[in-house]
Amino acid sequence: MKEFEDKNQEEFEDVGSEPSSRTIVVPGEIVSSGEDFLAGEGARREGNDIVASRYGLADKIGRVVKIIPFSGAFIPRRNNVIIGRVSDIVHSGWIVDIDYASNGFLPLMESPRFVNKNEMDQFLAIGDVVAAKVWNVSAKGIDLAMKGKGLGKLEGGFIFRVNPSRVPRIIGREGSMINLIKENTGCNVTIGQNGWIWVKGNDTDSELKARKAIEFIADKVLVSGLTDKMENWFKENK
């Protein structure tokens, strides 16, 4: 397990500035004993111990222990950018399939221009693909918003899926990985936290290259120094 310690942290988007130690844990495994740490996301306190609730990487940042999962279905959270497909039009908005157990709802008000209620499919028809932001997650459903840079209806290019738990690494630390891909292929790439990825470039070859590059990263569960590997990959696959 030594190889996972002291490694650079670029493959996860939210890392603290302090150095941290990481180990792989399975549910029910004791991560640390004593009162030194607090249980964060994916962990819980049981008496004197901090116990993992999920399978993943136990990450100690400061005094908090949290578990970064390796795999699993997408769970929407507020402010996640997602890509979805319009599956129905109702009187006050659009129902969007976002690859989760419940659909997202995009209100009519979110359209950037006036939309006639009788002709809502002029703006978004069933089957259209949109990039949107999760505005609210409640028991009633998931509300989406579409006001913001890069959000809106996606036209041209193509869409493919990757495992949603790999998304933070495809983006990289402060977008380092995705910027590398964009620079090398000249493609426009939008990544949804639900694992849907939209690629649009000037020609099909560069689009396919961007897709290959993204799948190259998504294939690897846990590799250190991914950005360097990606740079080499681009040198080899000119």
Place this chain on the structure above:
Amino acid sequence: MALKRKNGRKLDELRPMSAEVGIIPNADGSAMFVFGKTVAIAAVYGPRMLHPQHMQNPETGILRVNYDLLSFSVEDRKKPGPSRRSQEISKVTELALLPAVDINEFKNTVIDVQIYILQANAGTRTAGINAASMALANAGIPMKSLITSVAVGKIDKELVLDVDDEEEHFEEGEGSTDFPIAKIYGTDEYSLMQMDGKLPPEMIPKALDMADEAFEKIYEVQKNALKSYVSGEDVK
């Protein structure tokens, strides 16, 4: 006194085990667990939308388990499709897994667990539970702990661990008893206990002790499979 097992195992010796996770790319989590000649695979999907809608529970997510033998898993071809036996085992497996998973957050949704037996040689439900527990962890479902499962048997008058198909059909003397047990590892909670045959009440504590020792070994196999799934990829 000591009974000789036909397969040469000691009384408290498990069949050789092996396990692997992430074997089904399209599932959210998957695993395989092998007890000797018994091979079980499990796939977990979800949390995902639950239909029919009247089954949705606004207070918690639900777990739905389907266990089945594949038609080529037994010597005489098994007719495909659900049977009385497979429905019963699906239900007891669901009840065995449920206390260990924490799915209250996933309201109105379902987590589907599919267990298929590729090769059957007794102990299929226990192998299925072991595989399903790893697949649930692999799917990122919050859990109390892993679930370990094994069958203790009685052959004539002796308790033996992890009976195989041949031993299950032992008919001399007192015959054979099959006593499958599942436990949430690290706790005192047993989530599955069934019995087929006869077992005197005073032998039960001893049977549980035998199972507890086996659970340690099974847990090691499960844990190593989950951990090596990730570090194995690091080599690439």
